[in-house]
Amino acid sequence: MPGPNTDRKPLVLVTGATGNIGGSLCDALERDYRVVGLDKNEEEGERDVVTFDITDEFSARDAIGRIAEDHGREVAAVVRRVAFFDFSGQPNALYEKVNEQGTRHLLKALGQMKVERFVYASTMLVHEPTEPGGRINEETPFDPRWEYPESKKKVEDTIRAEAARRW
DSSP, X not given: OOOTTTOOSOXXXXXXXXXXXXXXXXHHHTTTSEEEEEESSOOSSXXXXXXXXXXXXXXXXXXXXXXXXXXXXXXXXXXXOOOOOOTTOSOOHHIIIIIIIHHHHHHHHGGGSEESOEEEOXXXXXXXXXXXXXXXXXXXXXXXXXXXXXXXXXXXXXXXXXXXXXX
């Protein structure tokens, strides 16, 4: 594992790095960045993945601390990809535990680092629906209508509050 001074490419952390989308994102970034994945699962292969439990504050703090020791404290970007999703549409405690509390744990743990950018991969479902073919963008009003997008909206609110407080 490279130390902080052996590879000058900017460091990017990607949560959910062993999933399909997270893994593809890591692959796309690795040419230009030092990519370190964070996931509950270990990666088989060459990718550097630090295992942790996002629902556990101490696990998140420990994982970020290990990354700081191995790669330094300067982070070009953190991409938050982990999320709980349930096709039933019914309330589930994991929305709060994984999506909301997990993000809080990660943000708190990142206090150990100097983070330039935090990217939250959310969902268009947090926005008010439009007519078919209509565009949804950053200015579209919010109107999450079921459990999953409601949890994603709460996470977006948490990130905005943390960013205003920290960055």
